[in-house]
Amino acid sequence: MTIASDIMGSILHGALGAPGASGAALPAIEAGPWWVSLIPALPLLACILCGVSAAMRIKSKLPAWITVGCLGVSFALTAAMFQQLAGGRSVTIAWEWINVAWTDSGGHERSLIANFGFYVDSLTCLWMLFVTGLATLIALYASEYMSHDVGTGYCRFFAAFGLFVFSMACLVMGDNLILLYLGWEGVGLCSYLLIGYFYKKPSAVAAAKKAFIMNRIGDLGLALGIFLAFVQFGSVEYKVILEAAQPWLAAAQAGHFDEIPATVQLIPILLMIGAFGKSAQLPLYVWLPDAMEGPTPVSALIHAATMVTAGVYLIARTYPLFLVSEYALPIVAWVGALTALVAATIGMAQFDIKRIMAYSTVSQLGYMFAGLGVLTSTGAAFHVFTHAFFKASLFLSCGAVMHGFAGQLDLRKLSGVGFMKGWQFVAIAMLVGCLNLAGFPFTAGYFSKDMILAEAFVTPHMAPIGWILLLTAGLTAYYTFRVFFRVFVGPKYYEPGDEVHAHSDHGHGDHGHGEHGHDAHGHAGDHGHAAGEFHPHAPGWAINFVLLTLTVLSVGAAGLYFLGDHGGWVGKMVHASSANYPPIVDLAAHSGEAADAHAHADHGAHGSFLGMDPHKVMYYVSGIVGFVGIAIAFALHYVGRKTAATANADKLVPLLGPIPKLAQGKWFVDEVYDLLIVKPLHLISIVFAYIDKLLVDGLVNAFGWVPRGVGSGLRPLQSGNLHSYAVQMAGGVAVLLLIVFLASIAGL
């Protein structure tokens, strides 16, 4: 018995209760209302209408309003779906998609059923609420943000945006793994299209390709996992798969992983690879920071709030499968924790504020994975939920800065932005977002992070992960406030970015900004930027409104924590779904005060934090760690800073030797990948290119001229002469008869 099985066994031991208790599993599946299908259908409609707008060469903001409208209705329907759910599960089948039945060689009836069906339980609702809600808000934000591109580009952007939300809805709501895969590939495609939105910029194209290829590696794992799940369970539908895993939970509880078939244990490991790719975990995380080449609303929605959490969703959705695997969850925990740490260290040394946010996203995703790995699916889901709001708000704030300062993102070239005219909203949004991210006490981020941290110390054998995460929490607080102290407070200073010139390419003349409702910033003057005059233009109403809403939401998310025991409202949502841990729930025993102590009381080996109960002490510890991080950032980046470019931190850098350089170079992971994977592959591809050129092309060419040659050879027979035709036909009959005759004699 290996250590891992020991871990999983002892974790599961107390939690599962008596083996016979599996009867009280999940609520029965009902047929859902038809309008659930509209939730994915409306974004698709928006996508199609934007395509039509592009075809009609519409040069107004119409595509944006179409998209915002459709997404808004979609969000309203999601809310209605949530209202109607009431703790049950339902499946709405939009139409039968794949339904094949056959008899295999062993005489067993097999079938492959994958409907365009939507599986709705509380986990689905949780995800869809923030996906559609944020998508609506961010589409509104983008209506202003993308305004310099009104025309075909604008339509293209919103078409891809609509398609993304459709794909994401398929991913989250699909009632089977095939539909999930469809959505998975769909969001990957949209991500590719939107990262490469500025397709004339080589770095954007390279980033788009990198994201796509990195995701493909993960997708291979996911596809194999789905195939294996079908082979093992004979179905790809959740309702079958999740039930099928139940019988093995008892074996997992006893630590008898050798009783569980190896294929069953392999499935989650393959699925996990897909999740690592999509959610940017080690070793496949390098695409996400580069993905920031896309327009900021895209970074906020796809690469911070929604798409990158698809991996978390996948694991949460198939949690029962992960629980019966000996190695899967420990791997998830370690990968998550290490990703969190590595990304945080890189984030500390970057100067591009959007990139810092990107690394913090990678780092926070690592937190969520670690949360899943240490068996607090509630904590992970809660962190997904809170992170979606505050990270979107952070990105959009950075985006507002980028938009206003002509693409400037270098924190050494911006300072005191918060004190400039018209930038107060952005600064407030940024501050609230930073506090959340840093885990400042009583913010939403603080509560969700605490749950993961505490659970990491509680869960046996997982204490090292807890320490890594705690360290990361400190680093996170530091680098977050490094951005805030340098860019938003301090002496006022700015250098415009290089998009001043890029702007002129868009032909400013035809859409003077005044028309778009934010004429207060005096932007009209900067058309004459040849003289080097640049005035930052503060955000308009749409951006401010969205930032304000998101700020309110990310503050309000903290309140959710108090809406119920054990994880608050999110906890309730997760408990009522398949992602619940412990996996077999006696719902009756779970209501009321007993719930808090549900599993922990039974834990044979209840972990501790330096001898104290992690659940109680972690609130203080993580609060202190957050404070320390912020204080260090304050000391190093605010105190005594006279210019934008330099701060106290610069004096520290030489003392740390090569570490800052390495961290700034992202630990040279890209270069290592290049050396170990890209270069050898390139070499092989050169060899194959020669083989292709010489051998394959040669064969193909031969294949081309052989029929031609034979044809030309046969052509004279087609003389057009009746006599010769008749003779040839008679001859042909004779030859055929001869062949058959000889063959009969030869006994063929």
Added chain:
Amino acid sequence: MSEKLALLVPEIIVFLTTCIVMVVGLSPNLAVRRSCGLLSASGLFIAAILAINGPAGDGLLPGLTPYIKAVIALIGVLLVMLVAGTVDREEDARVSRGGVFNALRTNRAEFYSFILFSLTGAMLCASASDLIWLFLALELTSLPTYVLVTMSTRGTRSQEAGVKYFFLGALGAAVFLYGFALIYGGTGSTKFVDIASIIAQQGINQITLAGMILAIIGVSFKIAAVPMHFYTADVYQGAASPVTAFLAFVPKTAGFVSLILLLALVGWDHGTDKVSVGHTLPSQLRLLLWVMAALTMTIGNVLAVVQSSPKRVLAYSSIAHSGYMLVGLIAGPGDYGAGFAHNGIAAVLFYLAAYGLMNVGAFAALAGLERRGRDGRPVEIDSFDDLRGLCAGRPLLGWTLVVCSLSLLGLPPLLGFFSKLPLFTSGIASGEIVLVIVMGINSAIAAFYYLRFAAVAMLEDPSDGPKPLAAPFPARAMSGLVALVLVISLSFFGDALMKASRNAAVVEGSGVRAVPASPSPGHKAGDRHDAASPAAAPAQRVGA
């Protein structure tokens, strides 16, 4: 007797239409004369509906009869639309300019009635339960086509083509009639059920075998298979495009139906020396068809590659398609209960319908265009240059040509792919791996010339100089449109047709596959008391 008549209701309807058309086509009133096409199409359509709802046949493949009759009649409707305006164009113009109508100079009546006669013959082939019947039906299919070719254009090439077609057709008929005579000599009967029962009980003797071989080779004239393919290109090119479309479908379908019926006489359950009950034709017939299939598809394809005239390309490709379908004949209906993918006969029946549609579409694009000749008369287009940039200039014809040629190529997810796939799978299931490889290579060769159609129409710019004009017959373009819509919709919703062809391919009275589990609609058990003994007999032989 009355049962047999009930079986022939569709043919009788078509025949009655023929009689009406023959009279109507001679009317002095132009509008009445022009109704020939509509009348013919209506008659065929009614016949198709009656065939679909009609009784199953009384032969060895009862389901085949209604299926193939419906297919012939429905595609016949499209062909009648396609041939609009082929004859009498100058005569009509002369009359409308104030000339006096001369019944002797109009060809419409005989043109349409010959088309209907030929279709009747093809449908009668499907009803055949007797060698003599089969011979007469085949000749009824062929004889009108000789005339159709000759009268289809006013040029001498059509006359030359007609004469060639007639003489070579007579040669082919002589060969299969000789074969039929030998089968009668070897078994003492001309009735299919009797012949099948005798072969099943006593095995196949040398005279019967020789008769089968000659009959197969002779009938292969109708399907333009090697070595009886020589006429194809000349005749197809000599005839007007709509008539060429007709030739490429109707005689071919009649030929394949006849081959299926002939091969059902011996059955596909002859043992090789490996196991007690084999799954192949008698080895000599298998070898014969194997060689014919391989040569037919290869010669058809390689000759198509080197052609410069689109019509000749389509003519040679029609030979190649016959070669593919022969693979399905070799594969046979597979084990009893075999699904669509393992039933070669079902594959052939499906392919015939699919090929008919794609063929109409491709020829509609050619027939929808014309040029002015040197004397100002309209002439057919006959070069790839005329097809350049067709999608941009005439999107309907252009896209019809592109989709149909890609489908003929077998490009997924078009209909041609789904019709070729079961030929491959049934071939593999019956162990004809080498032949399937040959077919795969040939499918690749076919890409050369089919992609040329698509590329010329879709990608290239129109050539300089006078562009081809649209032929002034909307019915032609409409037939192309219908074919296009059907090809695309069957690509996605072809289930019903697949199921129908699967039911049509149930072979009764051949060994272990004796009892059909799902008889086709309208089939009554009592209809087939004759076949009971041959059905039981092979089972006994298996037991012994």
